[in-house]
Amino acid sequence: MADTGYLSGVHADLSLTVDGRRHELTVDTRTTVLDALREHLDITSAKKGCDHGQCGACTVLLDGRRTLSCLSLAVAHDGSEVTTADGLGADGALHPLQEAFLAHDAYQCGYCTPGQICSAVGMLEEAAAGHPSVVTSDLGADLTAGVDLDRTEIAERMSGNLCRCGAYAHIVDAVDEVAHREVAR
Amino acid sequence: MKPFAYERPDDAQGAVATVSADPDAAFLAGGTNLVDHLRLGLATPSTLVDVTGLTSTEITDAPDGGLSIGAGVRNADLAADERVRARYPVLAQAMLAGASGQLRNMATTGGNLLQRTRCAYFQDLTTPCNKRQPGSGCSALEGWARHHAVLGATHEPADVACVATHPSDMAVALAVLDAQVRVLGAEGERSIPLSTLHRLPGGEPSRDTVLAHGELVTAVDLPPSPIAARSTYYKVRDRASFAFALVSVAAAIEVVGDTITDARLALGGVAHKPWRATAAEEALVGAPPTDDTFRAAARAELVDARPVESPRGGTAFKLPLVTAAVTAALRGLAGGEEHA
Missing domain, CATH: 1.10.150.120 ([2Fe-2S]-binding domain)
Structure with a gap:
């Protein structure tokens, strides 16, 4: 890979199903699942606390298991199902x-x-x-x-x-x- | 974070070939340590080679009566396996004493072995660190030393000094179980004892293990171990959960009548590698299972100990802590009461 500087990264196409809705997106390979949710899909219920795996604020269910989305690269989870707290219930029908x-x-x-x-x-x-x-x-x-x-x-x-x-x-x-x-x- | 290419080869051989051919490529498994290192700027690979799904995620019964653990088995699944819980309780306990539920769901067996020290200076790019930047010095010697070594460290000369500890709980249990680590390299597969996988810093603290670049851990083999049925993991840490060990003890013991007939002991949180306590084991065998014996065994292991003596706190506190932890762990296994 040519040294193009830190701003211009390598991009990848992937799909994520978040709270039951499938999304196609193109992200820099450096993007975490947390940043894909918050910055690309405007799904902000998963929170960024420490961004180092120490606080748990970013916890989502990734293919059914509780996972730290801040330590998960989006590109490594192409095709995965993500459930955030937002997708657990609905207005009037909370989990x-x-x-x-x-x-x-x-x-x-x-x-x-x-x-x-x-x-x-x-x-x-x-x-x-x-x-x-x-x-x-x-x-x-x-x-x-x-x-x-x-x-x-x-x-x-x-x-x-x-x-x-x-x-x-x-x-x-x-x-x-x-x-x-x-x-x- | 430096940009990187992402690849997912079809099989483990392909992953090994890719990383072996590129000094700037790195394997990615659960990512719990590596993704943090990418963000810290500590790891700057040009290519990440994802090995998820390329090594086994199964725990299988071995023909010799032991167990074979695929490198892709998640820490949570290893701890929950009923064969591990029944036959190797020290391993299940060590797994469960480490990290958090979320991290155990993500982290793999291979990745756990190859995680790097949590020394604050290693992780801080603005400070000297011989492990991260060979020849730059060791900040822990004069700094905040708490999770640092008392055994096998390099205190001088300054350009190779390193007092970092290996952070894994799992590896301490595997050391006491005489586990073998299977590794795939460009030239084929080899099997090495867990006790020789990690190295002491010596004059080359940047190297954590004996693995060559491009070698991939594919499995961990546990030999049958009747003594392991009576084994335990005792961990001392700064908070009750989700913290690295200050000191930990993996122990297995066999007592016949009033005599210890066999003993296995390893220490965590005290050295650059899981520390198999052979001097303590020798002191235990043939002795009665009393607190005096346990304390004497711990002290035998600490004869050559050298704590970090930093003006901002050192590791001398770990010497009595090791003795107390070894005594508590062995007392629990021997089923004895506390004797003053």
Whole structure:
């Protein structure tokens, strides 16, 4: 590749299905999924916090799994399905976790909230699929029926999402309510 | 960020051929470390060769009774595998003690091994660092040294000094399990012991591993290990979750009657590589499983330790921390109570 300077990069065509809608776009190979969403598609529910994978504000579900969109290159995820917090529910038909965050006042400024909610959605699916955490009491146990989540489990599994306002106690309350509602269902 | 071309070859051989032929090309897997390095300006490849899907994403039973882990297996899936949890609990625990749920969904087995130090000066392009810029000096020696080494580091001469530590939890567990790493190069495949994959800084701190440019990790093989059924990972960090180890201990022990008959021990957060604690292992075998034995074993490993003594905080605190962590880990495995 000729040295053309940092401003003129290499471009690639790709498609992303975001919250159920398919988009075709052309991006510089340096573009992350987060920047593709925010800067190319005007989908701003995934937030840019640290842009280094340390805060979790950019969490989306990428092909169903919770992922840091700031560390994912868009060009490497051509054809992927992205779900942001915006796509989890609709006006008047919120996702149970969105309702629980409202009911439990699980935020102050709200900046980390879309990432927290996407992370919680992915986390509950991981637990239901039998993924352990480091605080799961018996790692050798048969977990095929899922892992029951107490508050310690929820806090550990949500540790990739920072909240600078410190709303953690209410976030755990909100996730706890939905976790046990889903288990009972 | 410097512009780069992006390629996804049809197979692993093609990826190896592409990177081997271009000194400025780099492999991309989960991207959790590399994408950050691109953004920091620490990695400036001209071409990224995406190996996602080119190495195995399966964990398979090996004919010898062990397990073979594809390099593309995500950290979360490795930790959740019921064979890993039952037969190699130290590995499952180490995986789960590392990073966050999101990162474990992204990061791969191969990438985890080849992640680079989180030394703040290595990641800060404005400061001298012999690992990043050979010959420029080591800022940690006089700077903020907390996650730095106490064993096997190079303190002098100044132009090669490096006190960085390897950040992986997984690799510490693999060291204690005598894992083998399968690597594909332009000349074919080879298998090397995990304990020799990473190197000490010596006089060439820019090199983390013994791999040649263009060599690709394709799998990690775990030999059958009855002792591993009784194994554990004990990690000490600055916060309860989502933090790198200050000190970690991977341990497996076999006790018959009142005697330790076999022991495996490795330390994390203390050296440029996962540190297999052979001196401690020798001190343990044949001794009774008491706290006195565990402490003596840890001290035997630390005989040649040399902490960083920086005016802005050093790593001397890790010496008693290693002793306490080794004692706690082994006490838990031996099923004993605390003895003063």
